[in-house]
Amino acid sequence: MRRDDKKEESAVFQRVVLKNASPYHYMKVCLVLGDESTRLSAVELKHFIITGLKSLHGEVGAALPFDLLKYDEDTLTALLRVHSRGLVKLWSSLTLLGSYQSQACAFRVLQVSPFLLALTGNSRELQLDEGSASSSSG
Amino acid sequence: MSVDLDQTPRSLLVCDQSSFLDEKNRVSSQVEQLHFNYKVSVLLPECSSTPSHLDSVLNSFSSFYLIRKLPIYELLDKHFLETSVYQGSVYGLSYRTRIDEDNCVALTPDGRLFLSLDKDSFQVLGVEGKPSRFNHRTNSRFVVSIDLTDSSMAPGGRSYQRLLTGLRSRLHLKTDFLLSHHPGGGASLQPLLSRYDWSEHRPEVSSHTLTHLSSPDLQSCDPHSFLEWLGAVDANISCENLSSSFLSSLVCPEPKTTLSRSLRVTICGMLLPQDVHRLIQEIRCYLEQPRLESWVSMTVHGFVDSPISWGVHEHGVLRGGENFYSLLLFHDHTYRLHLATGAHDTCPP
Numbered sequence: 257m258r259r260d261d262k263k264e265e266s267a268v269f270q271r272v273v274l275k276n277a278s279p280y281h282y283m284k285v286c287l288v289l290g291d292e293s294t295r296l297s298a299v300e301l302k303h304f305i306i307t308g309l310k311s312l313h314g315e316v317g318a319a320l321p322f323d324l325l326k327y328d329e330d331t332l333t334a335l336l337r338v339h340s341r342g343l344v345k346l347w348s349s350l351t352l353l354g355s356y357q358s359q360a361c362a363f364r365v366l367q368v369s370p371f372l373l374a375l376t377g378n379s380r381e382l383q384l385d386e387g388s389a390s391s392s393s394g
Numbered sequence: 395m396s397v398d399l400d401q402t403p404r405s406l407l408v409c410d411q412s413s414f415l416d417e418k419n420r421v422s423s424q425v426e427q428l429h430f431n432y433k434v435s436v437l438l439p440e441c442s443s444t445p446s447h448l449d450s451v452l453n454s455f456s457s458f459y460l461i462r463k464l465p466i467y468e469l470l471d472k473h474f475l476e477t478s479v480y481q482g483s484v485y486g487l488s489y490r491t492r493i494d495e496d497n498c499v500a501l502t503p504d505g506r507l508f509l510s511l512d513k514d515s516f517q518v519l520g521v522e523g524k525p526s527r528f529n530h531r532t533n534s535r536f537v538v539s540i541d542l543t544d545s546s547m548a549p550g551g552r553s554y555q556r557l558l559t560g561l562r563s564r565l566h567l568k569t570d571f572l573l574s575h576h577p578g579g580g581a582s583l584q585p586l587l588s589r590y591d592w593s594e595h596r597p598e599v600s601s602h603t604l605t606h607l608s609s610p611d612l613q614s615c616d617p618h619s620f621l622e623w624l625g626a627v628d629a630n631i632s633c634e635n636l637s638s639s640f641l642s643s644l645v646c647p648e649p650k651t652t653l654s655r656s657l658r659v660t661i662c663g664m665l666l667p668q669d670v671h672r673l674i675q676e677i678r679c680y681l682e683q684p685r686l687e688s689w690v691s692m693t694v695h696g697f698v699d700s701p702i703s704w705g706v707h708e709h710g711v712l713r714g715g716e717n718f719y720s721l722l723l724f725h726d727h728t729y730r731l732h733l734a735t736g737a738h739d740t741c742p743p
Contacts, residue, residue: 269412269419273741278405278618282625298641323642325631335629337644341400367714370405371734372625374716377695379432380492382662384460384595 278370281343282325285350287332290360298327301334305346308353313345320345325372333366335375343368403712403737409617410731414678420743421721421731422671427705427743428719429502430487430697431665434673435628438657438680439609439687444601448659451669451676455597458574458664459583460489462591465568466499467561469507470542472549477582478575479505479542484583485666489570493699494711497567500701503576505543510701510708511536515567519560528710528738537701537708572664597663604656608633608646612689612722617732619647624691624720627658653687670694674721681725688725694718703739710738717742 287301296304302324310318322338338346350363367375412419436448444452468474469486478484479501486501498510509523516523516536523538546553561567575583580594610623623646626633633646677690696703698715709717714736722730733742 269416270410272409272411272617274407274409274617276402276405277407280618280622281402302641321643323644325626325642325644326629335631337642340402343402344399369714369716369736370402371407371716371718372622372631373628373693373720374625374695374714374718374734374736376435376625376628377433377693377718379695379697379699382432382489384489384593 276340278340280337280372281340281368281370282372282375283336283338283343283347283350283365284367284375285334285336286364286366287334287356288362288364289332289356294356294359295329296332296356297329298324298334301327301332304353304356305336305350308349309345312349312352317345317349322346335372337372340370405737406735406739406741407617407621408733408742410733412729412731414727414729419729421674421729424719424731424733424743425671425674425694426667428667428694428696428703428717429485430500430700430703431667431670431694432697433660433662433693433695434665434670435658435660435693435695436673436677437624437627437691438659439607439653439689440655440685441657442603442655444657444659445680448673448676448680451673452599452659452661455661455663455669456574456576456666457580457594457596458485458572459580459587460593460595461571461573461587463568464571464590465562465566466509466571467558467567468586468589469499469501470549470554470558470561471586474583474586475542475549477585481582483576485572485574485576485664487572487664487697487700489572491569491699492711493701493709493715497569498699498701499567499569499571501573502702502706505541506706507538507540507542508701508706509538509540509567511538515565519565519567521557521560526710527708528712535710539706574664574666576666576668595663597661597665599659599661601657601659604658605654607653607656608650609653610647611649611651614649615647620722621720621732621734623647624693628660628693664697665694674723677723678727681723685725689722691720691722693720703735704733704742707740709740712737 320342326335483503488499491498497515500508513534523536525533526535635642696717703709703717716736719733
């Protein structure tokens with residue numbers, strides 16, 4: 257009976273609301289270093305974040321699984337993915353990371369979202385420069 | 395006392411599933427209710443170049459204007475009200491103002507002006523408003539909502555004068571402002587534009603070809619995994635990882651197929667809901683022809699710092715301020731719509 261109605265069924269309006277159901281949170285972070293010429297590889301960056309987790313949350317913190325989804329070596333900007341339960345731990349340890357190889361450093365958290373898709377469309381990045389303007393008047 | 399570190403602020407994901415053939419489908423009203431769109435991204439599977447019809451729709455998105463240092467009282471200008479606001483369909487939004495720290499302004503096509511102000515500005519302005527829903531403990535932000543089409547706001551009236559004096563003599567609110575008009579473009583905006591430093595901008599279209607893209611089975615994939623996969627595609631993140639990999643264990647949800655050649659087209663700027671609606675219609679036409687893959691996905695991101703989202707509900711930024719929807723269209727006219735919001739937002743329509 258149900259199978260016969262399959263075509264009909266698929267057209268029926270269905271709405272599901274998921275609240276706080278996101279399994280992961282995503283962070284866009286940028287590392288600012290005192291010496292701007294220093295370069296880190298992706299592996300070094302992840303290791304650096306893990307040491308931060310370890311110094312703040314101990315061995316248990318260091319075992320917190322997170323992913324380095326994307327990393328741009330030129331701008332030192334990275335996309336991180338962490339289980340929602342671990343977001344506060346990761347964020348707090350990023351905040352308290354103050355030195356990399358004995359030079360001052362800081363993590364700038366640019367965007368945090370439960371949706372990876374949201375990190376690809378941040379309207380704060382909209383640049384309307386003079387160059388792209390097609391007409392102007394004073 | 396221990397603090398619960400596992401908690402995260404609220405987020406909502408609404409998943410609608412229906413068909414365009416169903417008379418009660420609400421896609422058009424849902425599209426129209428997100429007034430301020432920043433970016434649209436379309437994913438066309440098994441497609442190597444933008445189909446010409448789609449391309450022409452993308453290139454015909456309305457242009458918009460940036461006015462530098464616009465005093466907000468100019469929006470109450472009698473001539474501007476008569477030629478633009480009362481006729482409907484003026485979209486205005488303050489640019490490079492952050493709703494968690496600055497004063498933000500929005501003008502909706504139904505002629506309503508929204509001001510999201512910090513406490514000092516609100517008290518200086520001296521106009522009736524409400525504390526923001528998202529104030530924490532103390533009232534530090536206030537929202538003023540004014541219906542410019544209401545008879546009490548007619549130029550010359552008492553409420554009108556009060557607001558005008560407040561904005562002109564007391565608050566001196568000035569901000570870079572994005573303005574767009576539908577339909578007809580800028581003709582009716584010219585008198586306002588000519589008084590200030592302004593520029594016209596066209597939404598920027600870019601396309602990107604993706605080869606050997608892993609794609610999940612759309613029928614069985616759960617909404618969060620699907621949106622994660624789509625996000626990875628949009629952000630150019632590789633899903634080809636091993637579970638034992640040190641850097642990342644992100645993988646495409648199983649079961650998966652490989653798409654040999656896909657196209658991602660994005661358009662950025664201040665985009666009007668009417669244009670987004672035309673794009674949806676064009677995608678539906680595109681899907682009617684037989685294809686290797688019978689779906690197309692389209693994601694629309696709203697402005698993060700808009701004082702309103704989803705109709706005229708108050709919007710704020712706690713961590714991300716995201717308000718976007720993702721529409722997955724199939725060739726049999728069925729669709730799946732995912733609407734997502736962050737903590738400082740209402741439930742999508």
